[in-house]
Amino acid sequence: MSPFLLLALVSLAAPPAQSERQQPPPAPPSSQASAPAAPVRDAAVDWVVAEFDRRESLLARRGVVLQREREDLARQLAATLPLRALTPGQWAKLHDSPIFPLLDLREQALDALGPFLTRDDAQGAAAVVLHLFLRAEAGELAGAPAAERVDLLRRALTHPGLDEAVRKGWAPRLFLLLGLIAPREAPPLADTLFSLERLLTDDLPLTMRPDLHLLYQPLRELTVLDPARAEALERIRLRMLHLLREAMDALPPGKRWEAARATTLLESDWAKHAAFPAPPAADQPPEDR
Known part of the structure; x- marks a missing residue:
């Protein structure tokens, strides 16, 4: 089982501990606590x-x-x-x-x-x-x-x-939905999944960012099958890391820990080097074999 799928299961099964909860703002006056009129x-x-x-x-x-x-x-x-x-x-x-x-x-x-x-x-x-x-x-x-x-x-x-x-x-559960399919079942959705790069903007909600690695997993597996996607995959990985680092200090403790864990995974050799050779740098010819 991949490390990403394990993380998804752990995230669903184990909510943050009490000590990790962010303190919300104080309650409003009692007059504001009554049931709001429809529409809510x-x-x-x-x-x-x-x-x-x-x-x-x-x-x-x-x-x-x-x-x-x-x-x-x-x-x-x-x-x-x-x-x-x-x-x-x-x-x-x-x-x-x-x-x-x-x-x-x-x-x-x-x-x-x-x-x-x-x-x-x-x-x-x-x-x-x-x-x-x-x-x-x-x-x-x-x-x-x-x-x-x-x-x-x-x-x-x-x-x-x-x-x-x-x-x-x-x-907020969008990226968790990707666990519905196994990596081997993802090819029919390849273009759709890669098109989700459009969501990786600076206004992506902070609380969704710790789940970004769950999108990266199927993209990585699809790139193993189609190495021509390697450049897009690396661009997406770097964009995800940017969004995670940008959000880190603003997240509540529990989510901050999840974001740090996702960052570590996206920086790992597993994420950076899928089962295909990395293209040589533009100014360096391939090594002789």
């Missing part, structure tokens, strides 16, 4: 997510936080949101919080995402990405034929609203 403001969802982290950190300072305490806290904060009115982008934010698994919100999220799955805008892209991730996370696609999984992934990666959804932070 993004700021309301952001506050709920941050407030859970803040209060959980306070609980942790006094000792071990019981599961019941975490569930009660999640329930109390989630009650301030009309969940039925959340957009796919807002569900994506909530899914990134411990609130989501603590309250087992999967079925509610799937129901809410349904009406958006046929839309071509950023909310539609957010719905497609999260819907597919929830299905994969539950193991629903484990036995599906490779062709079906490739088609599902292609639909998400080529969605016309994907770029905007990524920029707005509505598709």
Whole structure:
């Protein structure tokens, strides 16, 4: 198993320790904590997510936080949101919080995402990405034929609203979706996967950057099959490293550790030297054999 796939599994299975959580801003006055009117403001969802982290950190300072305490806290904060009115982008934010698994919100999220799955805008892209991730996370696609999984992934990666959804932070699980296919199943998606280089801009959300290595893995394997892509692969690797280093100081401790780990992997010989010879430097002729 490749080191990248192991990292993806570890990242999903083991959330950051309490000591690694970033301190969110203080809670707003109680008058602002009441359930916002529909449509729900993004700021309301952001506050709920941050407030859970803040209060959980306070609980942790006094000792071990019981599961019941975490569930009660999640329930109390989630009650301030009309969940039925959340957009796919807002569900994506909530899914990134411990609130989501603590309250087992999967079925509610799937129901809410349904009406958006046929839309071509950023909310539609957010719905497609999260819907597919929830299905994969539950193991629903484990036995599906490779062709079906490739088609599902292609639909998400080529969605016309994907770029905007990524920029707005509505598709945080995008790179984790690439674990749906094994490297040997990636060739039908080669051009699509390499086209994701367009997302590697300075406005890529900071919290997505520690997952960049999960995109690099299939690109590397595709380059093994087609060495003509070596130049593009190296350009992408260097761009990923730039984005990771730029984000390092701004990330919360847990994400910072993940970014440092991803940086180390992208700097490794494994990443720099795939199973194809590196082209000689322009001013140096190939060595005689």
